[in-house]
Amino acid sequence: MSGKVFVNYRQRDAADNLLPHALLVEALADRLSVHFGRETVYFDTTLRLGEPYPSALRARLAETEVLVVVIHSTWLADLADRAGRRTDWVHDEIADALANGIRLLPVVLAGASMPRHQDLPETIREMANVQGIKLPFGSLAARLDTVVAEIELVVAPSPPGPVVTVEPPPDRSSLGAALGVLLLCVLVGAAGAATELAPFPELSAVWTAILFAVVLTFFLLIILAVSGSRFALRGPMNWLDERLARTANRAFVVFGVGVCLLGLLMTALMVVGRFGLSTDSVLLLMITIVMITVGFMGVVWLRNQERTPDWPAKPVAPEPYWVRRACVELETRLNAWQAPLPLARQQDAQVALAGIRAVVATMTAPEEVGLFAWWRKRSPWVTLTHAGLVAAALVMAILALVLDWVAGGPDVVSVLWWLGAVVVIAGAHVGAVAFEYGYYRAQIDAVGRTVEDRLASMDDRLAVLSRPGLIAAHCLRFD
Structure with a gap:
């Protein structure tokens, strides 16, 4: 269970206009990427810049365990429009998957139905025998969970969550x-x-x-x-x-608290100094308290600045x-x-x-x-x-x-x-x-x-x- 998932869908019509269902397919690929891992799910928008499309596509298809075929309302018509072209990637991907024993998982969107044998070209006619999953309007999230569960029978999911380790602080007691x-x-x-x-x-x-x-x-x-x-x-x-x-x-708050505390201590020392302490003694105590307070507030400030x-x-x-x-x-x-x-x-x-x-x-x-x-x-x-x-x-x-x-x-x-x-x-x-x-x-x-x-x-x-x-x-x- 170490293969990959390949999302097969029609992105644009014959006039090169983006089909409305492409956005829904992107959400489907996003959901699969979250569950199985970004590197496990291939979607055409994940192709790296500068990577040759035909060779990259065939290389990913060779690693695929499940080919998710998204069938929209005009899927058959779009397939027929490209019948005379030299290359139709939707058709070719399905044909290669059937020829190499890759598991097909048709996902039928609202307004579409599974194609019949007589509606399909000879090279991909076997797809009509595959049981598909419908995604009707109003229950998309639940049906996508079903899609994920079906793929999980063949492809292992990614770990349940990222593993984060806490680095222990150095032993400073010595x-x-x-x-x-x-x-x-x-x-x-x-x-x-x-x-x-x-x-x-x-x-x-x-x-x-x-x-x-x-x-x-x-x-x-x-x-x-x-x-x-x-x-x-x-x-x-x-x-x-x-x-x-x-x-x-936070730095402003810590500084303000330190100034208030220092002011209170200085006031207290001045009051005490009027009851018998010499000026030198009061000055020495003030310097000592200032050093302690500044040091303490500095530690707090640095702690709050750790970012x-x-x-x-x-x-x-x-x-x-x-x-x-x-x-x-x-x-x-x-x-x-x-x-x-x-x-x-x-x-x-x-x-x-x-x-x-x-x-x-x-x-x-x-x-x-x-x-x-x-x-x-x-x-x-x-x-x-x-x-x-x-x-x-x-x-x-x-x-x-x-x-x-x-x-x-x-x-x-x-x-x-x-x-x-x-x-x-x-x-x-x-x-x-x-x-x-x-x-x-x-x-x-x-x-x-x-x-x-x-x-x-x-x-x-x-x-x-x-x-x-x-x-x-x-x-x-x-x-």
Whole structure:
């Protein structure tokens, strides 16, 4: 069952005028191409530019398993008009098929009937013995399904849908230690430069290490607070995510939110500064918060700017936001498209649907559900930046303990303080990861509650746009 389907029909009359039924035959060929594959169905309009017609036609006919013969109301008269010509491709294709044992499937359109033996030339008279299928007005779609089912007995259909694989993101967990070392070097260099430019008090090596560990832990606690806030506000965040997916200018929205947030933080710092903080302290806090806010909003902005120029976009990571955005984009296109829907658009829509389903299946796969697997693959900013901060904070805490022991010898108090610092550092990391994982799972659950209904609705819309009966009616109405 690896042969091809050949559509035999009369396109023009003896005066070279396009016959009205040619549009309906094009819809029939389009329907067969969707079911059996574009390369499996030969229709004369699919001939490539520059390809010689006679040799290409005979080559395709040699690969044919089923010859679909479309019989219209003036089929016999048109056949008789060409009886004296050197070449009549409709006649010759049928004759070659009968001579080579190719299965014939006559499709009789409204207003026509199967030709009788005495009406046909001797070379194709055997076609009168073949059982045909009528396509009466009012039941075109159902009868075309019958045509497809008959051909399917001989020619294998194409796969049920495009197979789309989701490329797993690279394993970035091994970069955490390297990022931590780099971050520590940057901070040490920045501290050295700051001591040259500002009159910092003289600190011992122990207190310098402690100060760095505290600063790094402070950033970890900020990340923990952000992750906890995202988890606590997961309902509104899901709503905002959906709105962003439906917003054309997402970068403007993200920038506006960042400006508002930054303005609120600056106002809060100015108010706090009037209650005892020095100008330098307020300025330092402002700079720190600006850097954190700009970095965070930059990550969000880049995430919302991730776009593939070509459509349908290729799924590169199983993210709920990608599913939302892909659904919105496909829904927008399906609502804007009108019948007749070209085969290329049908195939693009099918690829887009398959991509969404592949991402949803990947997100809900067992290996993606576990917290550890998610921590290693799905959260770049917690996996890399956060792990680097944790590594740097632990290094500074250990360095402070070692320097303290070198200066005064081991003691229980320093060990307890070090253990407390380790608990805070590890707790901030584990807590942030747990909150982020909970937020991620909440997003998946929110998408899962609606995605099946959305995909079913888009399937129905695509089926309506691709229905051959509607396509033929549209073509005939506007011809």
